[in-house]
Amino acid sequence: MKKILILGGGGMIGQKLAQKIIRENTFGAAEITLFDRAFPVGDLGLKAITGNIADPTLAAKLVANKPDYIFQLASIVSGQAEQEFELGWDVNMMPMWYLLNALKDQHDVSGGSYVPRVVFTSSIAVFGGPYPDKIDDEFLSAPQTSYGAQKAACELMLTDFSRKGFMDGVSLRLPTICVRPGKANKAASSFFSGIIREPLNGIEAILPVADTVRHWHASPRSAAGFLTHAGLLDTDKLDGRRALNLPGYSCTVEEQIEALRRAAGQEAVDLIKPVPDEAIIGMVKGWPRNFAPERAIKLGFTSEASFDEIIAAYIEDDLKR
Amino acid sequence: MKKILILGGGGMIGQKLAQKIIRENTFGAAEITLFDRAFPVGDLGLKAITGNIADPTLAAKLVANKPDYIFQLASIVSGQAEQEFELGWDVNMMPMWYLLNALKDQHDVSGGSYVPRVVFTSSIAVFGGPYPDKIDDEFLSAPQTSYGAQKAACELMLTDFSRKGFMDGVSLRLPTICVRPGKANKAASSFFSGIIREPLNGIEAILPVADTVRHWHASPRSAAGFLTHAGLLDTDKLDGRRALNLPGYSCTVEEQIEALRRAAGQEAVDLIKPVPDEAIIGMVKGWPRNFAPERAIKLGFTSEASFDEIIAAYIEDDLKR
Numbered sequence: 001m002k003k004i005l006i007l008g009g010g011g012m013i014g015q016k017l018a019q020k021i022i023r024e025n026t027f028g029a030a031e032i033t034l035f036d037r038a039f040p041v042g043d044l045g046l047k048a049i050t051g052n053i054a055d056p057t058l059a060a061k062l063v064a065n066k067p068d069y070i071f072q073l074a075s076i077v078s079g080q081a082e083q084e085f086e087l088g089w090d091v092n093m094m095p096m097w098y099l100l101n102a103l104k105d106q107h108d109v110s111g112g113s114y115v116p117r118v119v120f121t122s123s124i125a126v127f128g129g130p131y132p133d134k135i136d137d138e139f140l141s142a143p144q145t146s147y148g149a150q151k152a153a154c155e156l157m158l159t160d161f162s163r164k165g166f167m168d169g170v171s172l173r174l175p176t177i178c179v180r181p182g183k184a185n186k187a188a189s190s191f192f193s194g195i196i197r198e199p200l201n202g203i204e205a206i207l208p209v210a211d212t213v214r215h216w217h218a219s220p221r222s223a224a225g226f227l228t229h230a231g232l233l234d235t236d237k238l239d240g241r242r243a244l245n246l247p248g249y250s251c252t253v254e255e256q257i258e259a260l261r262r263a264a265g266q267e268a269v270d271l272i273k274p275v276p277d278e279a280i281i282g283m284v285k286g287w288p289r290n291f292a293p294e295r296a297i298k299l300g301f302t303s304e305a306s307f308d309e310i311i312a313a314y315i316e317d318d319l320k321r
Numbered sequence: 322m323k324k325i326l327i328l329g330g331g332g333m334i335g336q337k338l339a340q341k342i343i344r345e346n347t348f349g350a351a352e353i354t355l356f357d358r359a360f361p362v363g364d365l366g367l368k369a370i371t372g373n374i375a376d377p378t379l380a381a382k383l384v385a386n387k388p389d390y391i392f393q394l395a396s397i398v399s400g401q402a403e404q405e406f407e408l409g410w411d412v413n414m415m416p417m418w419y420l421l422n423a424l425k426d427q428h429d430v431s432g433g434s435y436v437p438r439v440v441f442t443s444s445i446a447v448f449g450g451p452y453p454d455k456i457d458d459e460f461l462s463a464p465q466t467s468y469g470a471q472k473a474a475c476e477l478m479l480t481d482f483s484r485k486g487f488m489d490g491v492s493l494r495l496p497t498i499c500v501r502p503g504k505a506n507k508a509a510s511s512f513f514s515g516i517i518r519e520p521l522n523g524i525e526a527i528l529p530v531a532d533t534v535r536h537w538h539a540s541p542r543s544a545a546g547f548l549t550h551a552g553l554l555d556t557d558k559l560d561g562r563r564a565l566n567l568p569g570y571s572c573t574v575e576e577q578i579e580a581l582r583r584a585a586g587q588e589a590v591d592l593i594k595p596v597p598d599e600a601i602i603g604m605v606k607g608w609p610r611n612f613a614p615e616r617a618i619k620l621g622f623t624s625e626a627s628f629d630e631i632i633a634a635y636i637e638d639d640l641k642r
Contacts (some may be wrong), residue, residue: 053590087486128561140461142480142562149481153474159463160470180600241463300608 002030003065009034009046012180013121016224017071018044019092028068029214035062036074037252042235054090059102063116066106069231072099072120072154077187078147082283085146092150096120100157104166118158118169119230121223122243124216124288126152126173127309134292137245144286155243162235162242170230171236173309175248175291175303179311181318188283192217195253196260196311199268200319211254214289218248220295220314222303231302237299247303249310250290263315323351324386328420329368329394330355333501334442336636337545338392339365339410349547355640356383357395368413372447374518377409380423384437387427393420393441393475398508401470401606406467413471417441421478425487439479439490440551442544443564443611445537447473447494455613458566465607476564482565483556491551491559496539496569496612497625500632500638509604513538516574517581517632529598532575539569540634543624548581550622568623568624570631571611580628584636 004027008014018032022044031048051058053074063070064099074095079086099118107114125148126141143149155171162169179200180193191208192215198205217228235242251259261269293301304310323349329335339353340387345367350547354368373381374395384391395416420439428435446469464470476492483490499514500521512529513536513574517527539547547567556563582590614622625631 018518027343132459139463142476142564144484144561146481146485149477153477156464156470156474156477160467163465164467201487239451240465 002027004030004032006071007035010036010039013223014073016220017227020224031144043283053095056098057132059098063102066114068300070118077185079188081147082220088146093153096154100161107166116167118167120158122151122155122171122173124173127288134290136292137295158164159242168235171243172226173245177223178217179314188280195272199220199271204271207272207274214252216248216250218303219310221313244296245291246295246296247293249304251307256307259311263311277304323348324388324392325353326353327392328356328456331357331360334544335394337541340546341545374416377476384423387435391439391457400507400509402468409467414474415487417475421482428487431606437488439488441492443472443492445494448609450607455611456609457613461484480563489514489556492564493568495536496543499538500635511603516593520557520592525592528593528595529601530605535573537569537571539624540580540631542634564615565616566612567617568614572628580632584632
């Protein structure tokens, strides 16, 4: 019986991940524990623990039963980490330090036999401009946001604790995930989902940037797939570079809107209202636009090949009709 | 009167830096405070504080008088960080976190007017192979040692606290500094100095690697120069990328030995005894060999243009005759 711990298990991707693991029996017979500060209504019937990830004493308790797989998804989003500087480091960086040390303690107590798989959701926010046309697997991590710096620092720690054999970690630099179900969040990237999701639900959506903005996307379905794939990955194939740029689809907002038109007609597109927001325009300017994630593709990670597919995934998985 | 704080001020580079600042009056009228766990015999007549850099309460005390320039050089070396894993993170990473937070507190208390220059000695150990022929300024930081991971994590934190305007930081990825005066240390790179220094002092030296090994060097004199140059640098020119690959000289051990022969004759070269050490051979295999540090050169950082110059700097500055 495998023990699986999902930190941030109450979040959108955490819930998708748990559902996928159950549905597909990814790790065979498994007991899943979710941790988060709160859980959505309508739980999955799994063991759920609430608490504050920034509590330095928490990690030791969460890993006392030696989980075989730990998915570390807990995080505050980019916009919030930028506005609340101290909270950002306290929630997005220090808990990784606590977690790695707690896992190392269990490793040491076990005499070295306990070497869990740790999968961490990093982000393409670890990159900062100026960028080449396509960011390749050797491009530097020089983040220009606190969120990106925090994720990059976590990557470094996870890689080093893994290199030493205390655990077996992988950091996944997720594309901007859209179309996210539910409500807009504080992420500066939230509008990428909003301009598709709200019109599909007959609601007006705000577009705060020009439609020429190009960005890098994958669906929530792909995000869950990245995570389970990383859980089962032969990490010897990573050659010590345990942070991966993942596949995604690069397109402009205009192309997104054209895909929406194909999926739901002009009526849906008419619900998008351009309302320029200088703060968001400024942040988005610094974001990556396109990648050549050859390592991850060779390692078998897959995502959508068009924005139509990304919209279709939302309609199939999340749109309530 | 400028206040200058040198953390690691008892170390070889810290002492060279303090001497240079005094000799050249780099920052005008200045009061220099050195901090270290211990100081060499024959001090510089400066204010010297001893303590443990890993003490979480230390930084607040050290920066209570709002130093204008902080040089953070305190560190354990690569070999020790590899052998003593927990000590490495406690000494090489966490103190940067304490320091940045203590400086931010002073910034906040000052109503935002206190924005000190922080110069951090990072290392080319932030890089990990496989490498291109020459590492350019956009090559990724994917360290393969704990020392490198710790330095890279510090860079990320310093950059983000600086981006927010709490301080004004620069991280310098020092080449391997040689010829170091004094005794061999626990750094795996110590032999690069030893094979020159010991023969020049009439002592036998051990060469633990093949003479085909290529590496990237600058003198202690250049190291002190990098630090003062970074202290005076117009950081607007960094465009937010506050970690710099520095100039150096790339050569093989064989070329080093030939330069020694030119400086001190066959008699000196005969004192080098090849004694292969598999542990050191293994570590050195993963080290960078050559760089194209265009940004730093444009920013006015300079170093030696030959290994003969590096040896000459040792003879002029440190060799006791």
